Amino acid sequence: MKISTPKERAAALRAQLDEANYRYHVLDEPNIPDAEYDARMRELEAIEAAHPDLRTPDSPTQRVGAAPSREFAEVRHALPMLSLANAFSDAEVEDFARRIRERLGRTDLEFSVEPKFDGLAISLRYENGMFVQGATRGDGETGEDVSANLRTIRSIPLRLRGKNWPRVLEVRGEVYMPRAGFEKYNEAARASGGKIKALVNPRNAAAGSLRQLDPRITARRPLAFFAYAVGQVEGGDLPATHSATMRRLRDWGFPVSHLIDTAVGVEGCLAYFRRIGLRRDALPFDIDGVVYKLDDLAAQRELGFVGRTPRWAVAHKFPAQEQTTTVEDIIVNIGRTGAATPAAKLKPVFVGGVTVTNATLHNADQVARLDVRIGDTVIVRRAGDVIPEVVGVVLDKRPAHTQAWQMPAHCPVCGSAIVCEEGEVVARCSGGLSCAAQRVQAIFHFASRRAMDIDGLGERYIENLCALDYVHSVADLYKLSISNLLEMKRLADERDGTTPETVKAGKIASRWAENLIAAIGASKRTTLDRFLYALGIPDVGEATAKALSRYFGALGALMQAAPEELMQVPDVGPIMAAHIATFFAEPHNRKAIAQLRAAGVTWPESEPQREAQGPLAGKTVVLTGTLTSLARDEAKERLEALGAKVSGSVSKKTGFVVAGSEAGSKLDKAQELGIEIWDEARLTEFLRAHE
Ligand code: JCF
Numbered sequence: 174m175k176i177s178t179p180k181e182r183a184a185a186l187r188a189q190l191d192e193a194n195y196r197y198h199v200l201d202e203p204n205i206p207d208a209e210y211d212a213r214m215r216e217l218e219a220i221e222a223a224h225p226d227l228r229t230p231d232s233p234t235q236r237v238g239a240a241p242s243r244e245f246a247e248v249r250h251a252l253p254m255l256s257l258a259n260a261f262s263d264a265e266v267e268d269f270a271r272r273i274r275e276r277l278g279r280t281d282l283e284f285s286v287e288p289k290f291d292g293l294a295i296s297l298r299y300e301n302g303m304f305v306q307g308a309t310r311g312d313g314e315t316g317e318d319v320s321a322n323l324r325t326i327r328s329i330p331l332r333l334r335g336k337n338w339p340r341v342l343e344v345r346g347e348v349y350m351p352r353a354g355f356e357k358y359n360e361a362a363r364a365s366g367g368k369i370k371a372l373v374n375p376r377n378a379a380a381g382s383l384r385q386l387d388p389r390i391t392a393r394r395p396l397a398f399f400a401y402a403v404g405q406v407e408g409g410d411l412p413a414t415h416s417a418t419m420r421r422l423r424d425w426g427f428p429v430s431h432l433i434d435t436a437v438g439v440e441g442c443l444a445y446f447r448r449i450g451l452r453r454d455a456l457p458f459d460i461d462g463v464v465y466k467l468d469d470l471a472a473q474r475e476l477g478f479v480g481r482t483p484r485w486a487v488a489h490k491f492p493a494q495e496q497t498t499t500v501e502d503i504i505v506n507i508g509r510t511g512a513a514t515p516a517a518k519l520k521p522v523f524v525g526g527v528t529v530t531n532a533t534l535h536n537a538d539q540v541a542r543l544d545v546r547i548g549d550t551v552i553v554r555r556a557g558d559v560i561p562e563v564v565g566v567v568l569d570k571r572p573a574h575t576q577a578w579q580m581p582a583h584c585p586v587c588g589s590a591i592v593c594e595e596g597e598v599v600a601r602c603s604g605g606l607s608c609a610a611q612r613v614q615a616i617f618h619f620a621s622r623r624a625m626d627i628d629g630l631g632e633r634y635i636e637n638l639c640a641l642d643y644v645h646s647v648a649d650l651y652k653l654s655i656s657n658l659l660e661m662k663r664l665a666d667e668r669d670g671t672t673p674e675t676v677k678a679g680k681i682a683s684r685w686a687e688n689l690i691a692a693i694g695a696s697k698r699t700t701l702d703r704f705l706y707a708l709g710i711p712d713v714g715e716a717t718a719k720a721l722s723r724y725f726g727a728l729g730a731l732m733q734a735a736p737e738e739l740m741q742v743p744d745v746g747p748i749m750a751a752h753i754a755t756f757f758a759e760p761h762n763r764k765a766i767a768q769l770r771a772a773g774v775t776w777p778e779s780e781p782q783r784e785a786q787g788p789l790a791g792k793t794v795v796l797t798g799t800l801t802s803l804a805r806d807e808a809k810e811r812l813e814a815l816g817a818k819v820s821g822s823v824s825k826k827t828g829f830v831v832a833g834s835e836a837g838s839k840l841d842k843a844q845e846l847g848i849e850i851w852d853e854a855r856l857t858e859f860l861r862a863h864e
Contacts, residue, residue, distance in 0.1 A: 179220050183227050186217040190233040191334075191426075198328035198397070199428045206841030231303055231331040238325050238389035245317035245386075248308035251343065251405040254296060255313065255481050257464065257488040263443055266465070269487045270439045273467060276476055276484070285415040285468045286445045287401060287433040289488050291459040292349030292379040295323065296404055299342045302333040309383065313481060322383050323348075325392035330426035339409025344427055346400035348383055350375040351458050353799050353835055354395025363542075371542070373552065373565040374495065375459050400427040401464070414468045435468060446489050453491065454556060455801040457834050462490035495554045497567060498522035500547055503534065503578050505585055509614035510711050511601035513580065513591050515540050517551065517563050525555030532561040537580040538598045546575040586610040606646060606761065613639055615709050619647045623715060624707035625696040629689050637665045647707075648768035650693055658686040697773045701728060704776055708766070710756045712749045716810035720744055721753075726781040728766075732757045741783075744813055787816030788863050792828035794819050795843070798836030800853050811860055823848065831856050 177185065189205075190213055196204040214233065221228040228234070260266045274280055294310040307323035308316035323329055326348065333342075350358075355375040362369040372378035382394035400422050403411065411418050416435050423429045432449065436442045442465045449463050467473055467485040476484040502518040515534040522529055532553050534540050543566055545551060550570035555561040580600050584591055589604030602608050606615060616635045620627040627650070638644040641664060643657045659682055699707075705728075706718035713721070724742045725731040731753075739750035756762055784790070794817045796805055803811075808831070809819045823830060823842040829849035832840045843850055851859075 179224050180227055183217060183220045183224075183232075186213050186220070187229075187232055189213055190217065191330075191332075194233070194327055195330075195334060195426055199423060199426060201431065203837075203841060206845065207838035208841075233331070235331070236325050236327060236392065238387070238392035239321045241387035241389070242321065243386065245319060248306065248311075248316050248318045250296060250308065250314060250316060251298075253313050253481065254294060254310045254316070254345065254404070255478070255483060257486055258482045259462075260487050260489045266442060266446075266487065266489055267439050269465075270442075273476065273485065277472055279472075282438055283468045284436045284442055284465045285419070285433065286436045286442060286466075287430060287464050288449055288456075288460040289462040289464050289490075290347035290349050290399055290401075290430075291376045291461045292347040293376075293383055295319070295346065295348050295383070295398075297323065297329065297344045297346070298405075299333060299338065299344070301340060302338050304329070304331045317384075319383050321388040322385060322391040325388055326396045326398055328398045328428045332426075334426040335424050337409065338425060339406045339411070341405055341407035342409070343404030343406070344400050344422060345402040345404050346398055346427070348379050348396055348398050349458050350378045350382070350394065350396055351835065353457060358395065367542075374554070397458075398428055399430050401429075413470055415466050415470060415473075416468050418470070436465070442489070450491060457799060460491075461493070462488050464488050492524075492526045494525045494556045495552055495564070496522045496524040497550055497552055498529075500545060500549045500551055500563075503540070503545065503547055505581060505591075507584060507586050507602050507608060507610035507614070509611060509618050509709055511603070511605065511608065511611050513584070513600045513602055515578070515580070517545065519551075519553060522553060524553055524561065527555065529553060529555055529561045532563045534563055536598050537593070537600055540578050544577060546571070546578055548572045548575050584608055584610070609639055612645070616644065616647055616650070618709050619707045620650070620696075621707075624703055625699060626703070627689075627696045628692045629685075630692070633665055633669075634661060637661045637668070640664070646765050646768070648765055648772055651697070651769070651772035651774070653690065653693065655683065655686045655690060658689055659683065662686070697775065699774065699776050701726075701776045701778065704728075704774065705731075708756070708762075711752045713753065714810070716814045717742075717744060717749065719814050723782045723786065727778040730781070732763075732766075744810065787814070789828075790816035792817050793826055795821070795823050795827050795830045795839055796833075797830060797839035798833030800831075800833040800856075802853060802857055808856065811864065815860075815863055 190210065193203070193205050193210050196202050217232070218234050221232065221234055258269070260269060270282060273282060296308050296310070296316070297304065298306040304324070306318060307320045307329070308318055310316050324331065352375060355372060355378055358378070359371045362371040372381070378394070379396060382391050382396055385391045400419070403418060403422070412421055416433070419429045419433055434445060436445050446463050449460070453460060465487055467476070473483070473485040478484065499520045500517045501520055503515055504518060505513045505515055507513055515537060517532045517534055519530050519532055534543075534545060543563065545563055545566055548571070550567040551563045552565040552567065553561055554564045580591060580593070582591060583589065584602035584604055587602065587604040587608035587610070589602050589608060591600050592603050593600040602611065604611065606612050613632065613635050616639070617632050619625055620630040620635070630650075635644070638653070638657075638661050641661055643653060643661065644650060662682055662685070700722070702715070702719045702722035705713065705721055706715050720742050721731055725734065734754070736747070736750040736754045739745050739753050740747060745753070789812060794812050796808055796819065800808055812819055817828070820827070823839050823846065825846060827843065827846075827848050829851055830839060830843040831851045831853070832843075833853055840850065
């Protein structure tokens with residue numbers, strides 16, 4: 174075997190690392206595990222440390238971050254960085270296309286279409302294939318030289334692949350922070366107890382990270398890059414269409430989104446807009462619309478510009494997911510277990526496609542962290558179907574004489590003390606079921622579809638049944654008469670301002686009441702796991718209720734179990750075991766259970782099943798990457814309910830690995846060991862088939 178010189182070895186390692194980077198960031202097809210990448214990087218660093226003359230500016234070791242600077246130098250862009258016109262409706266897109274047809278005297282328009290990335294626009298300059306400078310957009314004419322920061326971003330090539338690049342090539346695109354990296358960063362910020370400030374959104378995070386004067390800080394931020402245009406090109410040729418240019422950039426090593434496509438006419442563009450809109454929430458990065466560009470570059474030149482905006486491109490925006498508005502009040506909602514959740518009452522604002530007047534503030538810690546005050550101007554976010562939340566305060570707009578908010582000392586519904594247990598973030602009303610809010614929520618949960626499944630018993634009805642004193646606890650539901658229900662409905666309609674007093678309405682109402690009584694009666698025959706879930710024991714969700722039911726088989730055995738025994742149940746830890754034991758020790762809970770049984774609530778009891786059961790019994794499963802349709806905790810619970818053991822690391826004993834998007838080293842390892850790999854679709858399909 175030929176022994177290579179340090180110089181040859183360094184060159185070989187660089188080539189391997191560049192190739193791995195390209196596979197990972199550009200092709201989305203990683204070829205080596207993270208651990209191997211790291212090992213090669215360390216070897217290269219060692220060679221360069223021993224032979225400093227072998228260190229090249231384009232070496233992958235040079236991404237760790239140079240020494241801090243005092244300020245950014247100004248960069249005049251060789252070609253100005255433009256901005257795009259916006260379209261907010263289909264009609265505006267049609268206007269855009271019509272203007273192009275009229276100017277060109279052509280009807281057949283082909284567009285290059287792509288997502289509009291929500292980050293920071295930058296320009297990268299390459300000379301003879303080497304990265305020489307990178308700048309922010311600035312005012313479009315002059316930006317800031319952030320080369321040292323950009324070098325730390327692994328998806329930005331330091332030298333180009335392939336050949337026949339123009340002597341000078343400027344590539345424009347967007348630096349962004351992937352959502353997973355943003356979430357991870359904020360988790361660490363929260364864990365730091367205020368030492369690290371949380372980031373408001375991935376866009377601000379990307380901008381703030383690039384503006385660090387110390388590149389070593391930027392190096393620690395999970396930034397990425399997508400190319401979407403070229404600037405100055407000298408000494409070389411590019412293809413005749415935008416889409417072909419993007420493919421060429423990909424060959425040269427630039428990350429180009431795989432969502433980029435071509436579309437024919439306005440219909441094609443709008444179809445793309447809707448397709449991307451449906452996928453928006455599941456993407457691993459934020460986008461705020463799509464961009465349509467006339468694909469033919471000669472036609473682009475013919476159309477030219479109006480001021481700074483090209484006539485040949487438009488950004489079709491989604492409804493904004495963030496807006497600012499003012500906080501009119503901060504109130505506290507009391508949940509089923511007494512959890513006191515602060516919420517902001519807002520001046521109505523249109524965000525994420527709906528008008529929002531309430532936004533959650535999660536808990537008192539969150540209010541303190543954000544320092545939200547009544548009167549503040551705040552940023553409200555509503556993404557997809559997620560409940561609206563306040564994500565930040567615009568401090569510049571804070572009025573004089575505001576006060577920091579504090580959790581009230583007493584429950585706004587029942588007046589009991591609100592207490593916060595040592596070490597918990599959640600404050601709770603101490604009123605228990607004497608608190609009307611908790612009572613209503615507890616009964617609503619009891620009746621819900623996945624619990625006792627009493628069809629037609631909604632929250633409004635329960636509120637009124639409680640207000641009329643017909644119902645104090647869940648067992649009282651089984652004592653309701655038709656006349657109780659009719660009386661309650663009269664009250665409910667009156668409160669809602671709908672009082673149809675006709676004979677026909679009376680008949681419909683009595684039919685309704687009969688049906689509801691029948692539904693209540695039908696709910697008596699249930700299963701132990703539904704019953705346990707319906708009781709609303711703190712922390713006991715459906716999966717835990719199933720596990721408890723399987724393990725004990727009968728309610729009596731469960732009610733007598735000590736915490737140590739409860740911890741034998743799969744997935745029950747010390748905190749949950751304590752909650753369960755405390756729940757069954759409470760006299761009023763024992764009384765409610767006795768009343769329910771006396772009212773005729775029954776279920777088949779069975780033998781305790783102490784071995785893992787189910788289609789995945791005996792299988793070890795590893796979850797990696799980001800799942801989009803369910804939370805990782807939920808996936809874990811549901812897999813365990815089917816008998817699987819969910820583990821954090823891949824080994825020869827692993828049954829299969831579920832790989833979400835952006836799966837990393839665990840996926841690599843699984844591939845290496847030849848372990849079965851499931852994608853998210855296969856997992857959800859399996860869960861659907863077996864639950
Ligand atoms: O995010 C994008 N896909 C995108 C943004 C694409 C473009 O061609 C852009 C842009 C922002 C400004 N062009 C300009 C001039």
